[in-house]
Amino acid sequence: MEGIQMVDxxxxxxxxxxxxxxxxxxxxxxxxxxxxPEVHAFAEELAExxxxxxxxxxxxxxxxxxxxxxxxxxxxxxxxxxTGFTFISTVEVVALLGAKPVLVDIDPDSFTIDAVQVExxxxxxxxxxxxxxxxxxxxxxTALAAISRKHNIPIIEDNAQAIGAQWTDDSGxxxxxxTIGLLGTxxxxxxxxxxCMGDGGAVVTQDEKMAAACRQIANHxxxxxxxxxxxxxxxxxxxxxxxxxxxxxxxxxxxIAARQEAAKRYDRMLQDVKGITIPKRTExxxxxxxxxxxxxEASRRDSMREHLKSQGIPTGVYYPIPGHAQKAFASFGYExxxxxxxxxxxxxxxxxxxxxxxxxxxQSFICDAIHIFV
Ligand SMILES: *Cc1c(COP(=O)(O)O)cnc(C)c1O
Numbered sequence: 001m002e003g004i005q006m007v008d009x010x011x012x013x014x015x016x017x018x019x020x021x022x023x024x025x026x027x028x029x030x031x032x033x034x035x036x037p038e039v040h041a042f043a044e045e046l047a048e049x050x051x052x053x054x055x056x057x058x059x060x061x062x063x064x065x066x067x068x069x070x071x072x073x074x075x076x077x078x079x080x081x082x083t084g085f086t087f088i089s090t091v092e093v094v095a096l097l098g099a100k101p102v103l104v105d106i107d108p109d110s111f112t113i114d115a116v117q118v119e120x121x122x123x124x125x126x127x128x129x130x131x132x133x134x135x136x137x138x139x140x141x142t143a144l145a146a147i148s149r150k151h152n153i154p155i156i157e158d159n160a161q162a163i164g165a166q167w168t169d170d171s172g173x174x175x176x177x178x179t180i181g182l183l184g185t186x187x188x189x190x191x192x193x194x195x196c197m198g199d200g201g202a203v204v205t206q207d208e209k210m211a212a213a214c215r216q217i218a219n220h221x222x223x224x225x226x227x228x229x230x231x232x233x234x235x236x237x238x239x240x241x242x243x244x245x246x247x248x249x250x251x252x253x254x255x256i257a258a259r260q261e262a263a264k265r266y267d268r269m270l271q272d273v274k275g276i277t278i279p280k281r282t283e284x285x286x287x288x289x290x291x292x293x294x295x296x297e298a299s300r301r302d303s304m305r306e307h308l309k310s311q312g313i314p315t316g317v318y319y320p321i322p323g324h325a326q327k328a329f330a331s332f333g334y335e336x337x338x339x340x341x342x343x344x345x346x347x348x349x350x351x352x353x354x355x356x357x358x359x360x361x362x363q364s365f366i367c368d369a370i371h372i373f374v
Contacts (some may be wrong), residue, residue, distance in 0.1 A: 002364045004353055005316045007191045010355040012255075016247060023243035026318035030239075032106030033198040038242040043202070045249055049164075050176045052184070052204040054211035058218045061160040061187020062089040064201040065130075066096065067235060068156045071213035072205075074099050074127045081121050082130035082158075083113040083324025084334075085342040088131055090158050095332075099127070103324050103334060108341045109280040110252055111135060111293070111349075113141035122151055129155050131176050133162035135293050135318075135351075136193070138285035141167045141180045148181070154315065154324040159372075160201075161290040163194050164256045168284045177285075178204050183214075188237075193259070193290050194236050194252055196241040258356040259289040265360055269367035275300065275374050291318060292354040298347035300374075305350060307373045313366050316351040 013020060021032060027038060058064050074080060076098035082090055084103040104117035113131045131139035141157075148155045159178035159360070163186050166174045177229040178184025186192075188200030201216045216222065221232030248255075265316040270278050277295040283285055298306050305315050322342040324334035334344065352366060 001362065002270075002312060004304055004362050004366065005317055005355070006351075006353050007355045007358040008356075009190055009195070010354070016251065016315045019247045020244060022063055023247050024240060027239045027243050028326060030082070030209070031078070034132065034236055034238050034241045035241045038239045038246065039237050042237075042242040042249070043180060044244050046204070047253070049249060050179055050184075050204055052176070052179045054208070056203040056205075056211060056214040057242065058114070058201045058203065059235035059237065060092060061189065061192075061201040063218070063233065063235040064185035064187065065089055065156065065158060066093040066233065067214050067217050068185050068203050069093055069097055069099075069128065070217045071155060071183070071210055072128055072156075078124065078127040079125040080128045080276070081126055083132055083172050084325075084339065085111060085319065085345055086132040086134060086158070086323065088156065088323070088328075089318065090130060090161075091326075093100055093132075095329065096288060098311045100125075100332060101323065101329065102126070103339070105339050105341045106345065108139070110137055110138035110139070110346065112137065113144075114341075115147065117141045119147050119151075122147075122153065126151070126153050127142060127151055130158055131155065131181075131334040133165060133285075135279070136162050136165060136288040136290035137282060138165050138177050140166050140282070141175070141286075142169055142284060143304045145180055154183070157184040158182040160187035160189075160192060162288055163192070165288045166286045169346050173251065179206065182207060182212060185197075193255065193288055194245065194248060196244045196248070198238070198241050200237045200245065201235075211338040217227045228257065229296065233253055254295070255356045256288045258358075259354060260287070262354060262358045262363065263287070263289045263292050265363050266367070269292065269363060270370065273367075273371060273374055289354055290369045291351040292353045293318070293349050295345075295348040296350050301348055301350055304370070304373050307367070308369055311365075311369045313369055314353060317349060318351055321347055322346050330362060
Protein backbone atom coordinates (compact mmCIF):
# COMPACT_ATOMS: atom_id res chain seq x y z
CA MET A 1 0.00 0.00 0.00
CA GLU A 2 1.35 3.41 -0.93
CA GLY A 3 1.24 6.75 0.75
CA ILE A 4 1.05 5.85 4.44
CA GLN A 5 2.47 8.77 6.38
CA MET A 6 3.11 9.56 10.03
CA VAL A 7 1.09 12.74 9.55
CA ASP A 8 -1.00 13.61 6.48
CA UNK A 9 -1.28 17.39 6.43
CA UNK A 10 -1.81 17.63 2.69
CA UNK A 11 -4.85 15.36 2.91
CA UNK A 12 -6.16 17.29 5.89
CA UNK A 13 -5.71 20.68 4.24
CA UNK A 14 -7.28 19.62 0.91
CA UNK A 15 -10.60 19.13 2.69
CA UNK A 16 -10.61 22.70 4.01
CA UNK A 17 -8.75 24.32 1.15
CA UNK A 18 -11.39 26.96 0.45
CA UNK A 19 -11.50 28.07 4.06
CA UNK A 20 -7.71 28.22 4.23
CA UNK A 21 -7.39 30.20 1.01
CA UNK A 22 -10.04 32.64 2.15
CA UNK A 23 -8.22 33.12 5.49
CA UNK A 24 -4.85 33.64 3.81
CA UNK A 25 -6.46 36.04 1.36
CA UNK A 26 -7.65 38.20 4.26
CA UNK A 27 -4.07 38.58 5.45
CA UNK A 28 -2.83 39.41 1.95
CA UNK A 29 -5.53 42.06 1.66
CA UNK A 30 -4.81 43.75 4.99
CA UNK A 31 -1.02 43.44 5.01
CA UNK A 32 -1.00 42.71 8.74
CA UNK A 33 1.77 40.16 8.52
CA UNK A 34 3.09 40.23 12.07
CA UNK A 35 0.61 40.45 14.94
CA UNK A 36 -2.50 42.40 13.90
CA PRO A 37 -6.23 41.57 13.86
CA GLU A 38 -5.96 37.88 12.94
CA VAL A 39 -3.56 37.23 15.82
CA HIS A 40 -5.83 39.11 18.18
CA ALA A 41 -8.92 37.21 17.03
CA PHE A 42 -7.14 33.86 17.26
CA ALA A 43 -6.02 34.61 20.82
CA GLU A 44 -9.63 35.35 21.78
CA GLU A 45 -10.93 32.23 20.11
CA LEU A 46 -8.29 30.05 21.78
CA ALA A 47 -9.12 31.65 25.13
CA GLU A 48 -12.73 30.73 24.56
CA UNK A 49 -11.86 27.16 23.51
CA UNK A 50 -9.59 26.52 26.49
CA UNK A 51 -11.65 28.49 28.99
CA UNK A 52 -8.57 30.42 29.99
CA UNK A 53 -8.75 34.18 30.49
CA UNK A 54 -5.52 35.10 28.77
CA UNK A 55 -3.76 33.78 25.70
CA UNK A 56 -0.37 35.20 24.76
CA UNK A 57 0.56 34.10 21.23
CA UNK A 58 4.27 33.74 20.52
CA UNK A 59 6.78 32.37 18.04
CA UNK A 60 6.80 28.66 18.93
CA UNK A 61 6.32 26.19 21.77
CA UNK A 62 9.91 26.45 22.96
CA UNK A 63 9.59 30.22 23.29
CA UNK A 64 6.30 29.72 25.13
CA UNK A 65 8.11 27.64 27.77
CA UNK A 66 10.91 30.21 27.98
CA UNK A 67 8.49 33.12 28.31
CA UNK A 68 6.53 31.33 31.05
CA UNK A 69 9.73 30.59 32.97
CA UNK A 70 11.00 34.14 32.54
CA UNK A 71 7.65 35.44 33.81
CA UNK A 72 8.28 33.42 36.98
CA UNK A 73 11.73 35.01 37.23
CA UNK A 74 13.55 31.70 36.85
CA UNK A 75 17.31 32.07 36.55
CA UNK A 76 20.68 31.06 37.99
CA UNK A 77 20.45 29.28 41.35
CA UNK A 78 16.90 28.11 40.72
CA UNK A 79 15.65 24.60 40.16
CA UNK A 80 12.82 23.43 37.92
CA UNK A 81 11.44 19.92 38.34
CA UNK A 82 10.50 18.22 35.10
CA THR A 83 10.76 15.02 33.08
CA GLY A 84 13.50 14.04 30.66
CA PHE A 85 11.10 11.84 28.68
CA THR A 86 9.99 14.70 26.45
CA PHE A 87 11.05 16.74 23.47
CA ILE A 88 14.28 18.55 24.29
CA SER A 89 12.67 22.01 24.67
CA THR A 90 11.19 21.35 28.08
CA VAL A 91 14.61 20.76 29.64
CA GLU A 92 16.60 22.98 27.29
CA VAL A 93 14.93 26.25 28.26
CA VAL A 94 15.61 25.63 31.96
CA ALA A 95 19.31 25.22 31.21
CA LEU A 96 19.26 28.18 28.82
CA LEU A 97 17.99 30.43 31.62
CA GLY A 98 20.89 29.31 33.82
CA ALA A 99 18.69 27.29 36.16
CA LYS A 100 19.00 23.60 36.98
CA PRO A 101 16.62 21.09 35.40
CA VAL A 102 15.86 18.61 38.19
CA LEU A 103 14.72 15.55 36.29
CA VAL A 104 12.55 12.82 37.77
CA ASP A 105 11.36 9.55 36.30
CA ILE A 106 8.04 8.80 34.60
CA ASP A 107 5.02 6.68 35.35
CA PRO A 108 5.39 3.73 32.95
CA ASP A 109 1.68 3.54 32.08
CA SER A 110 1.20 7.13 30.95
CA PHE A 111 4.83 8.08 30.12
CA THR A 112 4.20 11.28 32.12
CA ILE A 113 6.04 12.63 35.17
CA ASP A 114 5.77 10.59 38.39
CA ALA A 115 4.07 12.89 40.91
CA VAL A 116 5.48 11.06 43.95
CA GLN A 117 9.02 11.67 42.74
CA VAL A 118 8.18 15.30 42.02
CA GLU A 119 7.37 15.90 45.67
CA UNK A 120 10.53 14.12 46.80
CA UNK A 121 12.64 16.34 44.54
CA UNK A 122 11.41 19.65 45.99
CA UNK A 123 14.02 21.85 47.67
CA UNK A 124 13.98 25.50 48.76
CA UNK A 125 15.37 26.36 45.35
CA UNK A 126 12.48 24.81 43.40
CA UNK A 127 10.77 27.55 41.38
CA UNK A 128 8.46 25.56 39.14
CA UNK A 129 7.13 22.10 38.29
CA UNK A 130 6.78 21.38 34.57
CA UNK A 131 4.70 18.31 33.70
CA UNK A 132 4.53 17.35 30.02
CA UNK A 133 1.23 15.99 28.70
CA UNK A 134 2.99 13.48 26.49
CA UNK A 135 1.48 11.88 23.37
CA UNK A 136 -1.90 13.54 24.04
CA UNK A 137 -2.62 12.41 27.58
CA UNK A 138 -2.30 14.56 30.68
CA UNK A 139 0.04 14.01 33.61
CA UNK A 140 -1.58 13.42 37.02
CA UNK A 141 -2.81 16.98 37.52
CA THR A 142 -4.81 16.21 40.67
CA ALA A 143 -1.68 15.01 42.47
CA LEU A 144 0.51 17.73 40.98
CA ALA A 145 -1.95 20.51 41.78
CA ALA A 146 -2.07 19.30 45.40
CA ILE A 147 1.75 19.33 45.59
CA SER A 148 1.79 22.78 44.01
CA ARG A 149 -0.64 24.15 46.61
CA LYS A 150 1.05 22.44 49.55
CA HIS A 151 4.53 23.75 48.71
CA ASN A 152 3.43 26.94 46.99
CA ILE A 153 5.32 26.14 43.81
CA PRO A 154 3.73 27.07 40.47
CA ILE A 155 3.08 24.60 37.67
CA ILE A 156 3.79 25.27 34.00
CA GLU A 157 2.01 22.65 31.89
CA ASP A 158 3.88 21.79 28.70
CA ASN A 159 0.80 21.22 26.60
CA ALA A 160 2.45 21.08 23.17
CA GLN A 161 1.08 17.57 22.53
CA ALA A 162 -2.29 17.56 24.25
CA ILE A 163 -4.31 20.60 23.28
CA GLY A 164 -7.99 19.77 23.75
CA ALA A 165 -7.40 16.99 26.28
CA GLN A 166 -9.48 17.27 29.44
CA TRP A 167 -8.86 16.43 33.07
CA THR A 168 -11.61 15.41 35.47
CA ASP A 169 -10.84 16.63 39.00
CA ASP A 170 -12.02 15.04 42.26
CA SER A 171 -15.25 17.02 42.21
CA GLY A 172 -16.04 15.76 38.70
CA UNK A 173 -15.28 19.07 37.02
CA UNK A 174 -13.52 18.96 33.64
CA UNK A 175 -10.52 21.18 32.87
CA UNK A 176 -8.86 21.78 29.53
CA UNK A 177 -5.20 20.77 29.38
CA UNK A 178 -2.90 23.68 30.05
CA THR A 179 -5.37 25.52 32.28
CA ILE A 180 -4.83 23.83 35.65
CA GLY A 181 -1.32 25.11 36.28
CA LEU A 182 -0.54 28.79 36.80
CA LEU A 183 0.72 28.77 33.21
CA GLY A 184 0.27 26.48 30.23
CA THR A 185 2.32 26.49 27.05
CA UNK A 186 1.64 25.05 23.64
CA UNK A 187 3.09 24.72 20.14
CA UNK A 188 1.45 25.11 16.75
CA UNK A 189 4.24 23.34 14.87
CA UNK A 190 2.57 21.85 11.76
CA UNK A 191 2.50 18.25 13.03
CA UNK A 192 0.96 19.12 16.41
CA UNK A 193 -2.74 18.46 16.95
CA UNK A 194 -3.47 22.14 16.27
CA UNK A 195 -0.78 23.06 13.77
CA CYS A 196 -0.15 26.04 11.53
CA MET A 197 1.98 26.20 8.38
CA GLY A 198 5.15 27.40 10.00
CA ASP A 199 6.02 28.06 13.61
CA GLY A 200 3.72 29.27 16.34
CA GLY A 201 3.05 28.89 20.03
CA ALA A 202 1.14 30.35 22.95
CA VAL A 203 1.11 30.75 26.70
CA VAL A 204 -2.25 30.50 28.48
CA THR A 205 -3.04 31.64 32.00
CA GLN A 206 -5.93 32.73 34.20
CA ASP A 207 -3.64 35.11 36.07
CA GLU A 208 -3.71 38.76 35.07
CA LYS A 209 -0.21 39.56 36.36
CA MET A 210 1.35 36.53 34.69
CA ALA A 211 -0.38 37.42 31.43
CA ALA A 212 0.99 40.97 31.55
CA ALA A 213 4.49 39.70 32.36
CA CYS A 214 4.40 37.18 29.49
CA ARG A 215 3.17 39.81 27.01
CA GLN A 216 5.93 42.17 28.03
CA ILE A 217 8.67 39.53 27.91
CA ALA A 218 7.56 38.27 24.48
CA ASN A 219 7.77 41.86 23.21
CA HIS A 220 11.35 42.85 24.13
CA UNK A 221 10.38 43.68 27.71
CA UNK A 222 8.57 46.76 26.44
CA UNK A 223 6.00 48.64 28.54
CA UNK A 224 5.25 51.38 26.03
CA UNK A 225 6.91 52.02 22.72
CA UNK A 226 10.70 52.01 23.10
CA UNK A 227 10.49 51.86 26.91
CA UNK A 228 12.05 48.54 27.90
CA UNK A 229 11.55 47.80 31.59
CA UNK A 230 12.81 44.24 31.70
CA UNK A 231 15.05 42.14 29.47
CA UNK A 232 12.76 40.32 27.10
CA UNK A 233 12.86 38.40 23.85
CA UNK A 234 11.34 38.74 20.40
CA UNK A 235 8.66 36.12 19.99
CA UNK A 236 5.59 36.75 17.85
CA UNK A 237 2.95 34.84 15.98
CA UNK A 238 2.49 36.07 12.43
CA UNK A 239 -0.82 37.01 10.84
CA UNK A 240 -0.83 34.26 8.24
CA UNK A 241 -0.32 31.58 10.88
CA UNK A 242 -3.04 33.08 13.08
CA UNK A 243 -5.51 33.15 10.16
CA UNK A 244 -4.73 29.49 9.41
CA UNK A 245 -5.04 28.57 13.10
CA UNK A 246 -8.46 30.24 13.32
CA UNK A 247 -9.68 27.93 10.57
CA UNK A 248 -8.10 24.82 12.06
CA UNK A 249 -9.26 25.59 15.60
CA UNK A 250 -12.86 25.38 14.32
CA UNK A 251 -12.12 21.85 13.15
CA UNK A 252 -10.11 20.77 16.19
CA UNK A 253 -12.93 18.88 17.97
CA UNK A 254 -13.53 16.89 14.77
CA UNK A 255 -9.80 16.28 14.37
CA ILE A 256 -9.54 15.02 17.93
CA ALA A 257 -12.50 12.68 17.37
CA ALA A 258 -10.86 11.32 14.19
CA ARG A 259 -7.65 10.57 16.11
CA GLN A 260 -9.59 8.88 18.90
CA GLU A 261 -11.49 6.73 16.37
CA ALA A 262 -8.22 5.73 14.72
CA ALA A 263 -6.78 4.85 18.15
CA LYS A 264 -9.78 2.61 18.87
CA ARG A 265 -9.27 0.80 15.58
CA TYR A 266 -5.58 0.24 16.41
CA ASP A 267 -6.59 -1.05 19.85
CA ARG A 268 -8.98 -3.54 18.32
CA MET A 269 -6.48 -4.72 15.71
CA LEU A 270 -3.50 -4.95 18.08
CA GLN A 271 -4.88 -5.96 21.46
CA ASP A 272 -4.15 -9.67 21.00
CA VAL A 273 -0.75 -9.34 19.39
CA LYS A 274 1.88 -10.95 21.61
CA GLY A 275 4.95 -8.98 22.57
CA ILE A 276 3.44 -5.53 22.15
CA THR A 277 1.56 -3.34 24.59
CA ILE A 278 -1.09 -0.94 23.34
CA PRO A 279 -1.28 2.53 24.96
CA LYS A 280 -2.79 2.58 28.44
CA ARG A 281 -5.38 5.23 29.26
CA THR A 282 -5.26 6.96 32.61
CA GLU A 283 -8.38 7.39 34.66
CA UNK A 284 -8.84 11.15 34.74
CA UNK A 285 -7.53 12.36 31.40
CA UNK A 286 -9.00 12.05 27.97
CA UNK A 287 -6.44 11.07 25.34
CA UNK A 288 -6.21 13.17 22.17
CA UNK A 289 -3.64 10.87 20.55
CA UNK A 290 -0.98 13.19 19.30
CA UNK A 291 0.84 9.87 19.03
CA UNK A 292 -0.35 6.29 19.17
CA UNK A 293 2.62 4.75 20.95
CA UNK A 294 2.97 1.04 21.55
CA UNK A 295 5.68 -0.73 23.51
CA UNK A 296 7.67 -3.48 21.83
CA GLU A 297 10.25 -5.67 23.57
CA ALA A 298 13.48 -3.67 23.47
CA SER A 299 15.38 -6.43 21.65
CA ARG A 300 12.87 -6.41 18.78
CA ARG A 301 11.79 -2.78 18.57
CA ASP A 302 14.31 -1.63 15.99
CA SER A 303 13.93 -4.74 13.84
CA MET A 304 10.14 -4.30 13.87
CA ARG A 305 10.72 -0.73 12.79
CA GLU A 306 12.90 -1.89 9.90
CA HIS A 307 10.33 -4.48 8.89
CA LEU A 308 7.56 -1.88 8.81
CA LYS A 309 9.78 0.49 6.88
CA SER A 310 10.39 -2.20 4.26
CA GLN A 311 6.59 -2.36 3.82
CA GLY A 312 6.40 1.40 3.29
CA ILE A 313 5.15 2.05 6.83
CA PRO A 314 6.84 4.92 8.66
CA THR A 315 7.10 4.87 12.46
CA GLY A 316 8.62 7.17 15.07
CA VAL A 317 10.63 6.70 18.23
CA TYR A 318 9.75 9.48 20.66
CA TYR A 319 12.17 9.71 22.34
CA PRO A 320 15.25 7.54 21.88
CA ILE A 321 17.45 9.41 24.38
CA PRO A 322 15.86 10.80 27.56
CA GLY A 323 17.07 14.16 28.88
CA HIS A 324 19.20 12.66 31.65
CA ALA A 325 21.35 10.94 28.99
CA GLN A 326 21.72 13.86 26.57
CA LYS A 327 25.25 15.14 26.05
CA ALA A 328 24.07 18.75 26.28
CA PHE A 329 23.05 18.16 29.91
CA ALA A 330 26.06 16.07 30.96
CA SER A 331 27.24 18.84 33.28
CA PHE A 332 24.17 18.31 35.48
CA GLY A 333 25.49 14.85 36.37
CA TYR A 334 22.26 12.86 36.29
CA GLU A 335 22.49 9.34 37.69
CA UNK A 336 21.19 6.92 35.08
CA UNK A 337 19.98 4.49 37.76
CA UNK A 338 17.32 6.99 38.82
CA UNK A 339 15.64 6.91 35.41
CA UNK A 340 14.72 3.28 35.05
CA UNK A 341 11.30 3.87 33.51
CA UNK A 342 12.47 6.61 31.16
CA UNK A 343 15.28 4.36 29.92
CA UNK A 344 12.93 1.41 29.45
CA UNK A 345 10.46 3.55 27.59
CA UNK A 346 13.19 4.95 25.34
CA UNK A 347 14.16 1.45 24.25
CA UNK A 348 10.59 0.13 23.86
CA UNK A 349 8.39 2.88 22.42
CA UNK A 350 7.22 2.83 18.84
CA UNK A 351 4.78 5.41 17.51
CA UNK A 352 2.61 4.27 14.62
CA UNK A 353 1.18 6.54 11.93
CA UNK A 354 -1.49 8.72 13.58
CA UNK A 355 -3.34 11.58 11.98
CA UNK A 356 -6.78 12.88 11.15
CA UNK A 357 -6.94 11.24 7.71
CA UNK A 358 -5.85 7.72 8.71
CA UNK A 359 -8.37 5.11 7.56
CA UNK A 360 -9.28 1.57 8.47
CA UNK A 361 -7.74 0.10 5.32
CA UNK A 362 -4.38 1.70 6.03
CA GLN A 363 -4.53 0.59 9.64
CA SER A 364 -5.31 -3.01 8.65
CA PHE A 365 -2.28 -2.96 6.40
CA ILE A 366 -0.10 -1.60 9.22
CA CYS A 367 -1.42 -4.06 11.79
CA ASP A 368 -1.11 -7.02 9.42
CA ALA A 369 2.54 -6.11 8.91
CA ILE A 370 3.00 -6.05 12.69
CA HIS A 371 1.25 -9.43 13.03
CA ILE A 372 3.49 -10.96 10.39
CA PHE A 373 6.60 -9.61 12.08
CA VAL A 374 5.77 -11.01 15.52
C1 LIG B 1 6.85 20.33 20.04
C2 LIG B 1 7.13 20.41 21.48
C3 LIG B 1 7.73 21.54 22.07
C4 LIG B 1 8.31 22.65 21.27
O1 LIG B 1 7.50 23.27 20.36
P1 LIG B 1 8.15 24.10 19.13
O2 LIG B 1 6.99 24.84 18.60
O3 LIG B 1 8.71 23.10 18.19
O4 LIG B 1 9.20 24.99 19.69
C5 LIG B 1 7.87 21.57 23.44
N1 LIG B 1 7.48 20.55 24.20
C6 LIG B 1 6.92 19.43 23.68
C7 LIG B 1 6.49 18.34 24.60
C8 LIG B 1 6.75 19.32 22.30
O5 LIG B 1 6.21 18.21 21.80
